[in-house]
Amino acid sequence: MAEKQLVIFDFDWSMADQDTDRWIFEVNAPDIRRKMEDLEDKVQWTDLVAQSLREGHEKGMKREDVENALKTIPYHPAMVRAVTDLKARGNTTFLCLSNANSVFISTILEEKKLQSLFTEIITNPAEWDASGLLKLRRRVDPDGPQHTCKVGCSPNMCKGDELDAFLDRHGHAFDRMVYVGDGSNDFCPALRLRSQDTVCCRTFGGLPKRIARDGVKFGLKCKVKYWTGAWELEEIFSTL
Ligand SMILES: [Mg+2]
Numbered sequence: 001m002a003e004k005q006l007v008i009f010d011f012d013w014s015m016a017d018q019d020t021d022r023w024i025f026e027v028n029a030p031d032i033r034r035k036m037e038d039l040e041d042k043v044q045w046t047d048l049v050a051q052s053l054r055e056g057h058e059k060g061m062k063r064e065d066v067e068n069a070l071k072t073i074p075y076h077p078a079m080v081r082a083v084t085d086l087k088a089r090g091n092t093t094f095l096c097l098s099n100a101n102s103v104f105i106s107t108i109l110e111e112k113k114l115q116s117l118f119t120e121i122i123t124n125p126a127e128w129d130a131s132g133l134l135k136l137r138r139r140v141d142p143d144g145p146q147h148t149c150k151v152g153c154s155p156n157m158c159k160g161d162e163l164d165a166f167l168d169r170h171g172h173a174f175d176r177m178v179y180v181g182d183g184s185n186d187f188c189p190a191l192r193l194r195s196q197d198t199v200c201c202r203t204f205g206g207l208p209k210r211i212a213r214d215g216v217k218f219g220l221k222c223k224v225k226y227w228t229g230a231w232e233l234e235e236i237f238s239t240l
Contacts (some may be wrong), residue, residue: 003175004091005240007083008163008189010181011098011105011123013205015083017074017230020104021049027069028061046099046124046156050136063132070107076230080112082237087117092240093174094118095166097159099185101126101136122162151188151218152210160188178240179222180233184210193222200236203228 012019025033032052039048086092096118098105103126109115126136138156140147149158177197179190184206190199201207203226211224227233
């Protein structure tokens with residue numbers, strides 16, 4: 001009988017070939033994009049994106065401008081094939097674990113006809129208001145109890161805790177887990193994987209650096225496979 005698998009996807013620079021938060025401003029408001037670069041070290045990232053969305057809205061950036069940018073984001077055809085083929089084989093559950101937001105992700109997945117791919121999308125909540133402003137909040141409410149991650153997750157969400165909570169909800173029923181990520185905040189969930197699991201690490205971004213520097217020190221147990229283009233991830237997926 002086929003093994004039960006869980007494939008966990010980061011979204012920006014993992015499933016999509018760009019960063020959604022930055023891309024929509026690069027397309028619609030490069031002045032705000034520049035300001036984000038300047039404020040990145042001073043304001044928590046999710047708060048900075050929320051603030052930038054408000055500023056864009058005030059300057060006339062419309063809902064359809066944001067949606068059009070999302071629909072044209074770089075997204076490799078091999079990624080669509082890779083996940084579609086793996087899902088069609090039937091023994092794989094897909095989870096999305098992302099620091100982007102629910103609207104960015106669902107808009108892109110609908111455009112790619114992948115809206116039913118994921119069993120759950122765990123991310124920051126967002127919704128359009130009647131005026132066309134996208135209202136974005138941190139997943140972890142800044143006014144409530146905070147997560148206690150010491151690995152380096154951003155205050156808006158600990159991806160490792162979210163993965164563990166998902167596994168609790170699903171009875172830890174997976175023979176094998178495969179995590180696809182690129183960023184330094186994908187290191188914490190990778191530490192929760194077991195020796196039979198694999199992290200598919202993009203060759204650029206913070207994750208390969210973090211694995212090289214801290215993998216042994218933090219006791220990373222899973223196998224590591226590296227990929228650059230989605231066609232290479234497709235090759236890895238064809239062996240699962
Ligand atoms: Mg990423």
